[in-house]
Amino acid sequence: MKASIKVCVFASGTGSNFQAIMETESLACEIVLLVCDRPGALVIDKAKQKQIPVHVFDPTSYPSKQAYEEELITVLREREVTWIFLAGYMRIIGAHLLQAYHGRIVNIHPSLLPKFPGKDAIEKAYRAKVNKTGVTVHYIDEGIDTGPIIAQQEVKIYPTDSLKTLTNRIQKVEHQLYPKVINQLIQNEG
Template sequence: MIKLGVLASGRGSNFQSIIDSIDRGALDAEIACLVTDNRSAYAIERARLHKIPHVYINPAGYASRDIFYRDIADELQFCGVELVVLAGFMRVVKKPLIDAFPMRIMNIHPALLPSFKGLNAQKQALDYGVRIAGCTVHFVDEGVDSGPIILQEAVPVFSDDTEESLSARILESEHRIYPLAIKLFIEGKLRVTGNIVKIGD
């Protein structure tokens, strides 16, 4: 059984999808801790409901982002975390955390990378007029949504879509493919060569 560490800043719906996957036996994993940078994040309530250890680390209390991420890395390592999962963590991860967990940090982004990186990806897609949107699970590197791609799922864009309706449709896909990507990692089926992830036995 692998130990996961989850980082979240908001409502934590992907956090919940991972909890649910573990509870129904789809993931052979334990969530060792939740780390949040937002004292008001609903993800904290989800952790309480499922008796998952959680900690709030206030970024305002740090002289530099490197020290902030060093403390997060220390907390995760103290909890025995083997894979770090970003679930709506609204910050760009920096080198101290990446160095502590090389190719062991996953993120999910609501676009088909490498298109529409960064914030408001769904709005970017609508403004560009794409017919297909979607989501991407990727390993985290020092760039913004630039790490090796693990899984993607396409979602149609309809002519009457709003940012909210498209986001809701993409979120359903996120909840499907994020636990699957974690499962592939647990089973040792992910191999990273350069910027390419190969999936196999």
């Protein structure tokens, strides 16, 4: 592990991608912080079990998006974070955080972007009756799931699929692809 490359994961929910990243044996960086915008999220417990510090905030307690992003930037800089990886973070990243970490905020999305951006992408693909969807890892920009694509992996949709079976297969791909891409990004830096 390269202790000199410190990263933060932003997550809002159960944390299955966060757990997959944490449990990667040959992770090329050190996760020094979890940022969560939902005080009761299950991902918080997963971080605490691995003794990863957690910064939880409630966006509604700040006067503006700029105010909480400025606080986040301060917390990230205190921990010497150089990369941010979004893993089920359900908030749009604003201008201040984008500027402070330009080209260093990465997201994973459960579709083959540019198809099915935004929330409920798996369900949208399933209901659209397409024969394939997938997973995309991409840089964050000002839009919603519009940043430059780093990697994609296709997942077939079978006629026998339910939304649950499709979701499970997509999550398995996410849990393998995201840590692999993170390692590639970090190793390309060294």
